[in-house]
Amino acid sequence: MVDTIVVGLGLAGIAMCEELRAQSEFFVVFNDGSQTASKTAGGLMNPVILKRFNLAWKANEHLPFAKEFYEHLQRYLGVDFFSDLTLLRKFATIEEQNRWFQAADKPKLAPYLWPGVHANKNVNVTAPLGFGEVLQACHVHTGVMLQHYERDLRVKGQLRESTFEYDALVLEKDHVVYQGLKAKRIIFTDGFGLKKNPLFNYLPLEGSKGEYLIIRCEDLQETSVIKSSLFLIPMGNDLYKVGANYNRWDKTNVPTLEAKALLEAQLRRMINCSYTIIDHVAGVRPTVQDRRPLVGQHPDHPQVGLLNGLGSHGITIGPWAAKQLYAAMTGTRYLPPEIDIERYRDRRKN
Numbered sequence: 001m002v003d004t005i006v007v008g009l010g011l012a013g014i015a016m017c018e019e020l021r022a023q024s025e026f027f028v029v030f031n032d033g034s035q036t037a038s039k040t041a042g043g044l045m046n047p048v049i050l051k052r053f054n055l056a057w058k059a060n061e062h063l064p065f066a067k068e069f070y071e072h073l074q075r076y077l078g079v080d081f082f083s084d085l086t087l088l089r090k091f092a093t094i095e096e097q098n099r100w101f102q103a104a105d106k107p108k109l110a111p112y113l114w115p116g117v118h119a120n121k122n123v124n125v126t127a128p129l130g131f132g133e134v135l136q137a138c139h140v141h142t143g144v145m146l147q148h149y150e151r152d153l154r155v156k157g158q159l160r161e162s163t164f165e166y167d168a169l170v171l172e173k174d175h176v177v178y179q180g181l182k183a184k185r186i187i188f189t190d191g192f193g194l195k196k197n198p199l200f201n202y203l204p205l206e207g208s209k210g211e212y213l214i215i216r217c218e219d220l221q222e223t224s225v226i227k228s229s230l231f232l233i234p235m236g237n238d239l240y241k242v243g244a245n246y247n248r249w250d251k252t253n254v255p256t257l258e259a260k261a262l263l264e265a266q267l268r269r270m271i272n273c274s275y276t277i278i279d280h281v282a283g284v285r286p287t288v289q290d291r292r293p294l295v296g297q298h299p300d301h302p303q304v305g306l307l308n309g310l311g312s313h314g315i316t317i318g319p320w321a322a323k324q325l326y327a328a329m330t331g332t333r334y335l336p337p338e339i340d341i342e343r344y345r346d347r348r349k350n
């Protein structure tokens with residue numbers, strides 16, 4: 001018998017596993033790689049919504065928590081995947097510059113917005129009105145983290161690299177059984193895979209596909225992340241991630257020619273040197289109607305938990321949300337109502 005079965009090993013799965021490990025629980029993870037949001041992610045931990053210059057939801061609480069989480073995890077795994085970064089927001093108009101100054105004046109935003117304009121010093125970047133700088137932003141190289149986390153679980157015999165067949169789950173009164181494996185509880189961290197999960201697919205997970213181009217650009221020589229209509233993220237060795245778009249209609253992980261054309265058109269407005277596309281990746285963000293995570297216990301089966309709906313901010317929100325879920329499932333604390341799936345109880349009856 002194990003304490004917990006975890007289904008899915010993206011950002012939510014890792015956050016959940018780390019909380020279980022911190023509580024000295026023995027867990028086994030099922031993961032099949034069918035969803036790619038965490039692998040595809042830009043990896044930015046950014047406290048500010050850069051379209052409207054608003055503070056991200058509970059950023060003051062989530063950001064320090066997440067920073068400590070990733071610092072601790074990279075020490076545990078013995079690999080570097082977490083770093084500070086310089087994040088610049090390109091100004092498109094003078095009016096935008098003014099809005100930036102107004103936002104930087106607000107006490108809530110002041111710790112995160114540098115109250116000035118950086119002139120553009122890179123001749124290969126087009127930014128005549130300069131940039132605002134976001135303070136306290138960080139970067140998680142999600143691909144490296146996932147790869148090393150998987151390897152660690154594999155070595156310890158805690159990873160089953162197979163599809164979890166939802167129909168094969170047997171729910172007993174105070175435990176669950178899956179293909180002969182008995183556990184006190186099961187926690188689903190299946191991302192957009194939730195759509196196939198009969199226990200939770202009543203929840204309003206919408207999904208928003210995003211695509212990135214990976215380009216090589218020797219002349220660019222840029223070290224800051226630049227946000228214009230898209231992000232330009234330096235990855236080292238003259239490689240940059242360029243994206244991502246938002247598509248609410250296509251729910252596949254397949255890169256498209258339409259997105260490639262869109263991203264390239266936007267990129268050409270940002271830089272004026274030649275580049276080569278070396279990769280193109282896509283994933284579906286697990287977004288929710290009310291933009292809040294989907295966390296909690298199944299209404300009829302309290303031994304079944306869910307950590308999902310991390311939307312576009314899984315890096316910052318995931319570790320905090322995992323802690324809330326574990327506390328709720330072990331009866332030590334109630335969930336904050338705004339993340340509790342209880343808010344969607346009525347949808348089950350429909």
Ligand SMILES: Cc1cc2nc3c(=O)[nH]c(=O)nc-3n(C[C@H](O)[C@H](O)[C@H](O)COP(=O)(O)OP(=O)(O)OC[C@H]3O[C@@H](n4cnc5c(N)ncnc54)[C@H](O)[C@@H]3O)c2cc1C
Nearest residue numbers: 008010012033034035038042043044164191193210314315
């Ligand atoms: C293009 C793009 C850019 C993004 N950029 C950022 C960013 O810069 N910063 C940020 O904070 N967030 C970003 N996000 C959002 C972030 O990636 C998500 O919030 C996060 O990855 C969600 O993690 P998850 O673990 O819930 O889902 P996923 O990463 O989708 O993981 C779910 C896992 O469950 C597995 N799974 C599903 N069903 C089954 C099953 N039946 N059996 C076994 N395994 C199963 C899948 O294979 C997958 O490994 C971005 C997302 C995208 C798509």
